[in-house]
Each structure stands twice: as structure tokens, then as C-alpha cells.
Amino acid sequence: MKRIRTLLATATLLLASHGALAAAADVLVSTDWLEKNLNDPKVRVIEVSVNPGQFERGHVPGAVNFAWHTDLVDPVRRDIVSRENFEKLLRSAGVSQDSTVVLYGDTNNWFAAWGAWVFDLYGIKNVKLLDGGRKKWEAESRPLAAVAKQPAAGNVKVGAADTRLRARLPDVVAAAEKKSDVALVDIRSADEFQGKVFAPAGIQELSIRAGHIPGAVNVPWAEAVAADGTFKPVDELRKVYAAKGIDGSKPIITYCRIGERSSHTWFALSKLLGYEVRNYDGSWTEYGNAVGVPITNLAGTVWGGK
Amino acid sequence: MDALPKRSPTLPPARTLAIVGLVLITSLLLVRHLAGIDGAGAELALSALLGIAFGVVLQRSRFCFYCVTRDFLDRRDARGLLGILAALAVGTLGYHLLFGAFLPDPASGRLPPGAHIGPVSWVLAAGALSFGLGMALSGSCISAHLYRIGEGSMASPLALLGALAGFVLGFLSWNGLYLDTLQAAPVIWLPHALGYAGSAALQVALLSLLTLLLWRAHKGPAMDGQAREGVWWQQRWRPHVGGVVVGFIAVLAYLRLGPLGVTAELGSLARTAASGSSGFPLRLEGLDTFAGCATAVKETLWSQNGAFVVGLVLGAFGAALSGGDFRPRLPKVPEAVRALLGGLLMGWGAMVALGCTVGTLLSGIMAAALSGWLFALFLMLGTWLGWSLRKRLDG
The missing domain is CATH 3.40.250.10 (Rhodanese-like domain)
Known part of the structure; x- marks a missing residue:
């Protein structure tokens, strides 16, 4: 079997x-x-x-x-x-x-x-x-x-x-709690992913917690592009994501802070590599603030409130 | 017909040529340096070039809002005010020309990008009043103080220092004013209701009417008289010539960069210096949602507005040297106090009104913003009050 x-x-x-x-x-x-x-x-x-x-x-x-x-x-x-x-x-x-x-x-x-x-x-x-x-x-x-x-x-x-291209909070929570077999790709910077910062420099801190969705792998969006801003060749792209375990063998959800940079990765994974990908447009501004959902924070600065 | 005097065109003396050439070369070196800055170089260099041109025109044509108002109040000499109306007329037509390209449908509910169309409320009126009083006290508005620095005025830096403090006062009062009034204040753009043809026609008609009234009240020298005697490189330009060129510079700046303004950098300096100190608001509510002379906490040395203002001073300096108007002079104590106090009033006014005579009045009226007209009205009132006050104190 x-x-x-x-x-x-x-x-x-x-x-x-x-x-x-x-x-x-x-x-x-x-x-x-x-x-x-x-x-x-x-x-x-x-x-x-x-x-x-x-x-x-x-x-x-x-x-x-x-x-x-x-x-x-x-x-x-x-x-x-x-x-x-x-x-x-x-x-x-x-x-x-x-x-x-x-x-x-x-x-x-x-x-x-x-x-x-x-x-x-x-x-x-x-x-x-x-x-x-x-x-x-x-x-x-x-x-x-x-x-x-x-x-x-x-x-x-x-x-x-077609809602099959869009991930909503329950889909992501199910993935985080291992109730569904989905690969999560966090395309933000390493500092955001680890929870050292709540938002990129110069951007409002809109979430109350820092970190990432449990189980997500971090592949910053820029790894998909060459120096001139064009997408890397398909073979190279496949290697970039495969190195982080994203090989299209299971459905993928991409997310970032508000869903725009992750659209860029959604495009690379779904349109160029042909994988099954949903974009989570709620992204960290929704997930990081949602009640009763788990997060992973590697930097130890979980809570933004004082 | 008078025969023109037959004489060969003279050149300025070598000394003047050399020193003006030096200023010109320095200005161009600055522009070249700015052009090399990674990412924003082209915009910074263009800002500086427009600033230089603006400075030359302001200095040569004495485009100073207070001076020309005082000419009219003291002596019924309307030529300077007519120069401002000329700038507004050229700018109105030019802005509408660009609006048609930038935003083909004025009724869409959107606003043209970056145009200085501000909220209309009593805060704007109070800011304009304060600005008018301040410019009467200190002797000129902020843009004129900037070109006066190029003429060697020592009172102008004091006025700008006062303006910095005024900006800090403005920031301190901002959150209250925003929450009580500005947040709900309407942002009124004439083409929304009237269309481009309608708003251009209305504005030109209003400006024509004002021109007629001023013309009739004019008692000063003949309209076509020379502004000043002297050889050609020393002569002041006639005010309406300066006005027309200012209108053109404003339109070209809006095409390539954004509306003219001279206080954004000043405000940013004040905000950067004051932010972090206790009592200074951590957040200025809603400030970024309005178009105008926006201020920001500085993160890079050069901003577009900074390059523009430095260019303005350099341009005015070169023009003043050429015209023999560069005369450094220490102010007397009462003048220094007036400059500081007037600067303070202007700084507060420019902050809460989101700009000054350039950013809110010129760039606002050209953009057919009601806020520009309201600012002009209360500015005149404030100037008149300040002028009467000075007359009473002096006389």
C-alpha cells in the first residue's frame, strides 16, 4: 500500500x-x-x-x-x-x-x-x-x-x-494542531519568524504576539527571486523549497504578515512549480492575535502587551 | 516712440561673475552628490535643482508674502500681491492639466496623488491666523526667511529657530485637535463637485475678480514701471514675472515629484529632535492620513524636502550676490525677539495647518482645495492684525 x-x-x-x-x-x-x-x-x-x-x-x-x-x-x-x-x-x-x-x-x-x-x-x-x-x-x-x-x-x-485557493483561520489552526496534513510556509524574515520582532522595520506592530504558526518552515519570499527581481528558474526554485521540505507531496499554505508577500511565494509554488497551494491572507495579523491558538516563539518574546 | 539708448550690453564685473560662478558650481556639486545617493538619488537631485530655481526666483522677484502685503497696506502698491495671483492662476491651470492625466475621472471619490488637499475646520483657520500674525511680527513667511538667509539676514535663522519650537508646540497640541476636530473635518476638493472645467473656471474667475479689485485699489508706481533701477543683473524682476515662473515651477514639481512646500523638513527636524523626550506624544494620531507638508522622524540625512530647501537657500544666495543684495546684518534686540516670537507663531500655524504659504496656500489653491482658500483668507486677516499691531507699537 x-x-x-x-x-x-x-x-x-x-x-x-x-x-x-x-x-x-x-x-x-x-x-x-x-x-x-x-x-x-x-x-x-x-x-x-x-x-x-x-x-x-x-x-x-x-x-x-x-x-x-x-x-x-x-x-x-x-x-x-x-x-x-x-x-x-x-x-x-x-x-x-x-x-x-x-x-x-x-x-x-x-x-x-x-x-x-x-x-x-x-x-x-x-x-x-x-x-x-x-x-x-x-x-x-x-x-x-x-x-x-x-x-x-x-x-x-x-x-x-474558488475558495480552494484561500486558507482561512480554521484551516491553519488544523494544520498547526496536526489535525490535517498540510505544509505551512512562512515567508517573512527570519527575525519575524523567530519572534525577535513583531513586524518588519518601519511597519506598525499589529499583532499582540510574535513568532510563527507551529510546524511552519521559514523560506523568506526573496529566496524565490534572482538579483534582478525575476523569479529563479523552475529547477532552482524546486530545490530552494525542497531543501526546507516543501516538495508538493502535500498541500501547502503560505502566509506572511498581511498576505501580500506570501502571494508572491504562492505564485512561485502554485503557478511555477504546479503545487497545490492556498494563500492565507489573514496571515500573522490575524493568527498572531487569534484567541486560543498555539504559536511557536523561538526568541522568548511571546507577548507584546505590557 | 522713445529711441532705445544705444549701448552694448554690459557684463557684470569679473568679481561678481567669479563669486556667483562659485556658488553655481557648489550648487551643482551638491546636485551631483545627491544624484549618487543609492535608490533616491534622481529624486533628490531633481528636488535640489527645483529648489535652486525656486530660490533664484523668490529672491529676484521678492516673492515674499508679508512684504507684498505690507506694500499694499502701507502704500496701496498692489504689484506684489498681483504677482501672487499670477502664480496662482498659472498653477491652477497647470495643476488641472496634470489632474486630467493623473486622475481622468474627478468624480470617482479619489483624490489626485499627493496634492495638498487638507481638512477644512476651525483648526486650519486658527493655524492660518497664527501664521499671518507670526509673519507680520517676524517680517516674512517661512519661504521668504529661507531666501533671506541667502541674502545674509541674521534675523531669519532666529525666526526659523522659533518656527522649530512652534512645530514642537504644534505636535504637542496635535492629538487633541485631531481627536476633537480634524478626524471628522471634511476634506473638500472642488473638482469632486464641479469637475475639472468647473473648478478651473471658478478659480480663474475668482482670481480675475481679485486682480480687478487690486488693480483698482492700486495707487503705487505705474504697473509697467521698473521694479528697481540699475544694471540688468541687479534689477529685481517684476513681481508678475516672478509669479508666473513660480507657477511653472510648482506645476513641474507636481508633475515629477510632488507639490511644493518648504516646511516638511523643518517639521521633521523638530519632530526628530523632540521625539523620545518625556511629554512628547509617542504617536501623532492620524497625521499620516492627511496630504500636506508631512513630517516624519528622520532616518536618512537627505529628504526630498531637505534637498529642496537647501537648494532654495543656495539659489537665493547666488541671486543675492549677483544683485548686490547680500548684506549680512545683525538684528537689534527687539527685531530678534520679534523674529523668534513670530517664528514660534508660524511654526505652530504651519504644523496644525499642514503647511505654510507655499505648501497650503500656493499648492493648495493650485490644487483647487478649499483648505488653500480658507488658509489664504485667515492668513490675510492674521497679517492685517499683525501689521496693525506693529504700526501701533512702532508709531
């Missing part, structure tokens, strides 16, 4: 890796490709950045701007954007059924990857990430436009959200 399971797992892995090799080209576009295809009316470029005022002063020509904290979330419910609002947003951005959407953004595509995750949740097809993001586009001195144009409305249809 065990042998059969191993065999099956290996076969799945082989299939997944084969699929992934084809997938890298399907889910990523290079800056070069994008510049050559800017005039293709079927290509819709969308910037999702975190720093305000950046899109307006210069963006990939023809791109539209999504503000992640108003357009892609429901701030009152602390939830992802509703189906109706997302459909309205996409149509006003000129996205149609046959469009190819290219997402890019600042800070290494964190929020663009968050966008890609929301697009995936709602089952939008042909969504790609600009490899290297805004940083690489600028570093290569490619053209920027300062005038935003309102595109003609699109006709895309948005279906119900």
Missing part, C-alpha cells in the same frame, strides 16, 4: 514538474515581451503598486491602475473584493473574455502577485505577471507614460470565488 502511494506521489510530482516547465511561459511575461506587445489590443496591462503617486507620474504605456487597498479588497469586511465589484472593476479596465492580462507592480510585484491571486480566485483566465515587475522595467530604462487613458469597457464575466 505504502509503495503504491509513493509511486503515485512520484508520478504526480513528475506530471506537475512537466506541467510547470510549460507553465512558466504561460504565467510570466518578460519585460521584452511586454514592450513588444504593448500595442496588442488583447493585452491589458494593470499596475498594482503599494506606493501612491507612482503610477500617475509614470507607468507602462497603456496600463491602468488598481489600488490594492480599495479596488482589490473589501476594507470593511477585511475580505477580498466582492464578485460584483471585481467584475465592474475589470470591465472598466477594459478586460474582456479574450483578454490577456499582464499584472505588474512595485516592491518586487508583491501586490501584483496579490492581484494575481485574486484574479485566480475568481477564475479569470490568461493572467500573467511581468517578471521582475516595475523595478526591472525601470532598471532597463523602458518607456513610461504619465497620461492615464480610460480604456473602452470590457465584457469579462466573473464567476464565484
Whole structure:
């Protein structure tokens, strides 16, 4: 029985890796490709950045701007954007059924990857990430436009959200308590993971406890990218995660502080490596504050209150 | 028709050329140094360049809010005030031009990025009043004190020192003002209700009306008269020329970096120096949620606003040397006291109003913010009060 399971797992892995090799080209576009295809009316470029005022002063020509904290979330419910609002947003951005959407953004595509995750949740097809993001586009001195144009409305249809891509608190607690066989990947910095700090430098400390979810392994998001901000080649990525025991043999949950950097790793693991991955967007700001759930703190500074 | 005097254009004496050249080279070396700073270099260098240009224009055209108001109150000479209106008109049109690109739909409920559109409440009015009083007492507003440093004024550093202390007072009063008033105060942007065409038309109409009124009240020298006698490199520019150039600089700055302002760095210095001392609030509630001359606890030596202000002083210094306006002079005791006290009032006012005559008045009105207009109104009232007070004390 065990042998059969191993065999099956290996076969799945082989299939997944084969699929992934084809997938890298399907889910990523290079800056070069994008510049050559800017005039293709079927290509819709969308910037999702975190720093305000950046899109307006210069963006990939023809791109539209999504503000992640108003357009892609429901701030009152602390939830992802509703189906109706997302459909309205996409149509006003000129996205149609046959469009190819290219997402890019600042800070290494964190929020663009968050966008890609929301697009995936709602089952939008042909969504790609600009490899290297805004940083690489600028570093290569490619053209920027300062005038935003309102595109003609699109006709895309948005279906119900596929909750299988999203982890909620009970899923994570079950994993922490070993009630489900799930691999947890904490993509924050080592200092956050160990509980030495509550939040990265300059960011508000929003959780009352420091540390990580029991059983999680720490693979900081940046280990997935090369020096120029592009994703590492698929084979290298597979090794990076396999070294920490993340090999796709069981479902994975990624998390960080608020769910945006972990979207970046979610993208690498699910889209490039083809693993089964859920993103936990509640992340440490929810888990670290939740009542009656266990944490692991290696640094001995568990409680932030005085 | 008068025949123009036939003479070959003269050059400034070699001594002036050499010393101005030296200031220019120093300024450019600073810009080059800033450009090399990792990550933010391009923005810092551009800030410094715009600052230099701004400093030259302020000094050459005597773009000083208090001086031009006093000219009008004392002698009904409206030329300087008209220069400010020229800046506002050019800036209004330029900002609206950019708004159309930055935010095609003004009714969307969003605000254009970074534009100085502040909360409208009695706090803004009180801040503007305090600022007006302070600039009348100390002799000029903060931007003019900065260019006066370039002219060698020794009272201006005192006024800025007072302003630093005023900022600390502002921070100390901030949390109470925010929780009682500012948190619920409306942030009113004219294009929301009127559209871009409507708000541009309204503002230009208002500015035209003010121009007409000032023109009619004007009793000073003829409008087309030279501002000052002398050879060309010493002559002051006519105020409206300075105003038009200020308008252009403001629009270009907004296109590339952000709205003009001169107090963010001053406030940041005050905040950095005072934070950590007992009694200084650990958190300034909601301060980061408003657009304006934002202050931050300093983590790096150079900020964009810091580079801009240093550029301003250098530009004004070069211009003052060229014009023969560089005359270091020690203030008398009453003047020094007035500078300090006026600075204090200006610092508090600029902190609670989220900017000064540049950041809230110029950049606010250009951006069609109601906060800019309200600031202007109460600034004038405060200035008039301060002017009357000084007249009574002096006379």
C-alpha cells in the first residue's frame, strides 16, 4: 500500500514538474515581451503598486491602475473584493473574455502577485505577471507614460470565488494542531519568524504576539527571486523549497504578515512549480492575535502587551 | 516712440561673475552628490535643482508674502500681491492639466496623488491666523526667511529657530485637535463637485475678480514701471514675472515629484529632535492620513524636502550676490525677539495647518482645495492684525 502511494506521489510530482516547465511561459511575461506587445489590443496591462503617486507620474504605456487597498479588497469586511465589484472593476479596465492580462507592480510585484491571486480566485483566465515587475522595467530604462487613458469597457464575466485557493483561520489552526496534513510556509524574515520582532522595520506592530504558526518552515519570499527581481528558474526554485521540505507531496499554505508577500511565494509554488497551494491572507495579523491558538516563539518574546 | 539708448550690453564685473560662478558650481556639486545617493538619488537631485530655481526666483522677484502685503497696506502698491495671483492662476491651470492625466475621472471619490488637499475646520483657520500674525511680527513667511538667509539676514535663522519650537508646540497640541476636530473635518476638493472645467473656471474667475479689485485699489508706481533701477543683473524682476515662473515651477514639481512646500523638513527636524523626550506624544494620531507638508522622524540625512530647501537657500544666495543684495546684518534686540516670537507663531500655524504659504496656500489653491482658500483668507486677516499691531507699537 505504502509503495503504491509513493509511486503515485512520484508520478504526480513528475506530471506537475512537466506541467510547470510549460507553465512558466504561460504565467510570466518578460519585460521584452511586454514592450513588444504593448500595442496588442488583447493585452491589458494593470499596475498594482503599494506606493501612491507612482503610477500617475509614470507607468507602462497603456496600463491602468488598481489600488490594492480599495479596488482589490473589501476594507470593511477585511475580505477580498466582492464578485460584483471585481467584475465592474475589470470591465472598466477594459478586460474582456479574450483578454490577456499582464499584472505588474512595485516592491518586487508583491501586490501584483496579490492581484494575481485574486484574479485566480475568481477564475479569470490568461493572467500573467511581468517578471521582475516595475523595478526591472525601470532598471532597463523602458518607456513610461504619465497620461492615464480610460480604456473602452470590457465584457469579462466573473464567476464565484474558488475558495480552494484561500486558507482561512480554521484551516491553519488544523494544520498547526496536526489535525490535517498540510505544509505551512512562512515567508517573512527570519527575525519575524523567530519572534525577535513583531513586524518588519518601519511597519506598525499589529499583532499582540510574535513568532510563527507551529510546524511552519521559514523560506523568506526573496529566496524565490534572482538579483534582478525575476523569479529563479523552475529547477532552482524546486530545490530552494525542497531543501526546507516543501516538495508538493502535500498541500501547502503560505502566509506572511498581511498576505501580500506570501502571494508572491504562492505564485512561485502554485503557478511555477504546479503545487497545490492556498494563500492565507489573514496571515500573522490575524493568527498572531487569534484567541486560543498555539504559536511557536523561538526568541522568548511571546507577548507584546505590557 | 522713445529711441532705445544705444549701448552694448554690459557684463557684470569679473568679481561678481567669479563669486556667483562659485556658488553655481557648489550648487551643482551638491546636485551631483545627491544624484549618487543609492535608490533616491534622481529624486533628490531633481528636488535640489527645483529648489535652486525656486530660490533664484523668490529672491529676484521678492516673492515674499508679508512684504507684498505690507506694500499694499502701507502704500496701496498692489504689484506684489498681483504677482501672487499670477502664480496662482498659472498653477491652477497647470495643476488641472496634470489632474486630467493623473486622475481622468474627478468624480470617482479619489483624490489626485499627493496634492495638498487638507481638512477644512476651525483648526486650519486658527493655524492660518497664527501664521499671518507670526509673519507680520517676524517680517516674512517661512519661504521668504529661507531666501533671506541667502541674502545674509541674521534675523531669519532666529525666526526659523522659533518656527522649530512652534512645530514642537504644534505636535504637542496635535492629538487633541485631531481627536476633537480634524478626524471628522471634511476634506473638500472642488473638482469632486464641479469637475475639472468647473473648478478651473471658478478659480480663474475668482482670481480675475481679485486682480480687478487690486488693480483698482492700486495707487503705487505705474504697473509697467521698473521694479528697481540699475544694471540688468541687479534689477529685481517684476513681481508678475516672478509669479508666473513660480507657477511653472510648482506645476513641474507636481508633475515629477510632488507639490511644493518648504516646511516638511523643518517639521521633521523638530519632530526628530523632540521625539523620545518625556511629554512628547509617542504617536501623532492620524497625521499620516492627511496630504500636506508631512513630517516624519528622520532616518536618512537627505529628504526630498531637505534637498529642496537647501537648494532654495543656495539659489537665493547666488541671486543675492549677483544683485548686490547680500548684506549680512545683525538684528537689534527687539527685531530678534520679534523674529523668534513670530517664528514660534508660524511654526505652530504651519504644523496644525499642514503647511505654510507655499505648501497650503500656493499648492493648495493650485490644487483647487478649499483648505488653500480658507488658509489664504485667515492668513490675510492674521497679517492685517499683525501689521496693525506693529504700526501701533512702532508709531
